[in-house]
Amino acid sequence: MAICFHESSKEFHLYNKDISYILTVLENGQIGHIYFGKKLRDRESFAHMMNFRPRPMAVCAFENNMAFSMEHIKQEYPVYGSGDMRYPAVEVLQENGSRISEFVYSGHRIYKGKPEFSGLPATYVEQEDEADTLELYLEDRVSGTEVTLYYTIFTELPAIARSVKFTQTGEQTIVLERAMSMSVDFPDKEFEMIELTGAWARERAVKMRKLEHGVQAVYSMRGCSSHNYNPFLALKRAETTESDGEVYGFSLVYSGNFLAQADVDTYNVTRVTMGIHPNTFSWELKRGESFQTPEAVMVYSDHGLNGMSQTYHTLYRSRLARGYWRDRERPILINNWEATYFNFNEEKIMKIVRTSKELGIELFVLDDGWFGKRDDDTSSLGDWYPDLKKLPEGIAGLAKKVEAEGMKFGLWFEPEMTNKESRLYREHPDWILATPGRKVSVGRNQYVLDFSRDEVVDAIFGQMKKVLTEAPISYIKWDMNRSMSEVYSASAGAQDQGKVMHQYILGVYRLYDMLTKEFPEILFESCASGGARFDPGLLYYAPQCWTSDDTDAVERCKIQYGTSFVYPVSSMGSHVSAVPNHQLLRNTSLEMRANVAYFGTFGYELDPNRLTDEEKQEVKEQIAFMKKYRRLIQYGTFYRLLSPFEGNEMAWMVVSEDRKQAVVGYYKILQSVNGPYKKVRLQGLDPDRKYHVRRIEEGQYEEDLYGDELLWYGLNVSDSSSGENREVYNGRNGDYQSRLYLLESIE
Numbered sequence: 001m002a003i004c005f006h007e008s009s010k011e012f013h014l015y016n017k018d019i020s021y022i023l024t025v026l027e028n029g030q031i032g033h034i035y036f037g038k039k040l041r042d043r044e045s046f047a048h049m050m051n052f053r054p055r056p057m058a059v060c061a062f063e064n065n066m067a068f069s070m071e072h073i074k075q076e077y078p079v080y081g082s083g084d085m086r087y088p089a090v091e092v093l094q095e096n097g098s099r100i101s102e103f104v105y106s107g108h109r110i111y112k113g114k115p116e117f118s119g120l121p122a123t124y125v126e127q128e129d130e131a132d133t134l135e136l137y138l139e140d141r142v143s144g145t146e147v148t149l150y151y152t153i154f155t156e157l158p159a160i161a162r163s164v165k166f167t168q169t170g171e172q173t174i175v176l177e178r179a180m181s182m183s184v185d186f187p188d189k190e191f192e193m194i195e196l197t198g199a200w201a202r203e204r205a206v207k208m209r210k211l212e213h214g215v216q217a218v219y220s221m222r223g224c225s226s227h228n229y230n231p232f233l234a235l236k237r238a239e240t241t242e243s244d245g246e247v248y249g250f251s252l253v254y255s256g257n258f259l260a261q262a263d264v265d266t267y268n269v270t271r272v273t274m275g276i277h278p279n280t281f282s283w284e285l286k287r288g289e290s291f292q293t294p295e296a297v298m299v300y301s302d303h304g305l306n307g308m309s310q311t312y313h314t315l316y317r318s319r320l321a322r323g324y325w326r327d328r329e330r331p332i333l334i335n336n337w338e339a340t341y342f343n344f345n346e347e348k349i350m351k352i353v354r355t356s357k358e359l360g361i362e363l364f365v366l367d368d369g370w371f372g373k374r375d376d377d378t379s380s381l382g383d384w385y386p387d388l389k390k391l392p393e394g395i396a397g398l399a400k401k402v403e404a405e406g407m408k409f410g411l412w413f414e415p416e417m418t419n420k421e422s423r424l425y426r427e428h429p430d431w432i433l434a435t436p437g438r439k440v441s442v443g444r445n446q447y448v449l450d451f452s453r454d455e456v457v458d459a460i461f462g463q464m465k466k467v468l469t470e471a472p473i474s475y476i477k478w479d480m481n482r483s484m485s486e487v488y489s490a491s492a493g494a495q496d497q498g499k500v501m502h503q504y505i506l507g508v509y510r511l512y513d514m515l516t517k518e519f520p521e522i523l524f525e526s527c528a529s530g531g532a533r534f535d536p537g538l539l540y541y542a543p544q545c546w547t548s549d550d551t552d553a554v555e556r557c558k559i560q561y562g563t564s565f566v567y568p569v570s571s572m573g574s575h576v577s578a579v580p581n582h583q584l585l586r587n588t589s590l591e592m593r594a595n596v597a598y599f600g601t602f603g604y605e606l607d608p609n610r611l612t613d614e615e616k617q618e619v620k621e622q623i624a625f626m627k628k629y630r631r632l633i634q635y636g637t638f639y640r641l642l643s644p645f646e647g648n649e650m651a652w653m654v655v656s657e658d659r660k661q662a663v664v665g666y667y668k669i670l671q672s673v674n675g676p677y678k679k680v681r682l683q684g685l686d687p688d689r690k691y692h693v694r695r696i697e698e699g700q701y702e703e704d705l706y707g708d709e710l711l712w713y714g715l716n717v718s719d720s721s722s723g724e725n726r727e728v729y730n731g732r733n734g735d736y737q738s739r740l741y742l743l744e745s746i747e
């Protein structure tokens, strides 16, 4: 059994072959934390790892024990106000106005497998022996509030999933004002915190900072997980690199407001908490009612940052994502957004479709502009019926024509929004989030539908279902293009307004759930002005996500590199677009654009009819390459090799499970002259195997090398820039260069 309860010490030890997580029932009945990290051999007690010494000024639990102060005890799910002065994991407002709680141990259950949490996305198991679960039961006797702390340890992965359930059993009505998904106290502060940060078109840049006393946090209060910070943070040791050293990852399976913080006290204890952002959150619980928090996934790696990321990739790709597309190679698609924007008709679309088919593309996606009277972004969101002026035979007619050409058809929706200029808004002006008597702020000319209300979600479902039933639709891009403001639900009472932002997200999940159940073979790609909702919550429903509206190859090096800290290659929507690039106005070669986009779901976002014959030939070859290697790229083990945040180069690679095949991408942003010789040490190869190494463009480079040479010496990537550069410019050998190497075992 991977979870032991030691009766005499009242300690719980959760372990697998890689990690240990140890907690204990404290003398006052609350839950103390002892250890999280590399696996320790089990023993009856680890109490020697705890310190109890009297400290001046400490507020203590017992009159006869000046050493027992919650401020100085590491804990699992702390409260504020009875000795601990730091930010708590939970705060409960009671009828008498008090916010003091004391959650004490009342029992536990250990079992094989993992529970499901209705209405919420979460990791799962397919066989019971894939995980073990501990449910710890706590209760606050004064308020009559019960808490269940869930811990699931995965058998084959160094990962623990946590969440918390509250049930009000007492007479009084309580209000949860803070209900975090997890909290853990580390005994030191010798960490660097990693966060993924940015803004529209520059999502998930990797930022590191040394932890210091005080609170360092990332968060969203926008109603979505956001471009600005991802619901993730990691703590690494100073010496930890991509391939070596310790790191702890924390990731929240949630798509709305979140808070992830490291609170370092002046005794150098680091408290990490993560969950729904407490700002504006309040959840009333009457007797008999429950509240379940989203899930947080904690990962430990002593194999560097790549080790942490690979654990998330495996878990999220195979036990968070679900359904028909989970394990399938993703179709190579073409999306018309950057080709036409709103300005298209059936004829224009069919021209794109026919040429795409010739190039080998498998799926055509019709983006924004097909519905209502949507000729720009000022109208029609919420009117999900085709604009017959643009598409005389509707979506059904167009989709059938696309299928007749031998391609699949996909469609864009933005289900959560409306414009004032729409039939939906005219009929239901009270369906938007708006605070009575106040102006409603606007974003991209649109307003947020109140998805906390079932009837709103059901009405949108009805409209979408009609379109999806009438036409052969294989793919949906589900967009979301503004943050929330003046949040208030016309259907909720005053007491329930603090629930609205979370209920909204539950409404989003419910619509996804209904659609994926009704149309199980449709491939969903989530999107939020690019990557404002690239989070684990949505991966549960949509196995891929549009990574960023920025399709420039150089920018994408950074965006996809940062995204890979948590999210698998199979989840990253990545397209080759036209040059000059529409966001940056930068020119890069077609080769560079594809070499970056291969490390994702791969597709095109341009008008193929504007390509020259030579470019069309190149695109055909790119598509043929991706078809041959996408299983390896999307489902292999991914390693980051050189960070674009640290220099002029970037490199990454994927290795097949049997280590017989690998693809390496190497990218150089600016060209140099008479520079150093360069090599990149590879990862994940079998040191004893001989590999045939070649660049994918024929005749460029070929060599047979042993795995050990590639691992310990490296792949030689020197070129004419290590010396006097006498090459003639050919469109791809100046700035913004890239190379793709294929490694195939020959023994």
Ligand code: GLA
Pocket (backbone or CB within 6 Å): 337, 367, 368, 412, 479, 481, 527, 528, 529, 530, 546, 549
């Ligand atoms: C968002 C998406 C884009 C595109 C447009 C359409 O910005 O991120 O990919 O779909 O909306 O309006």
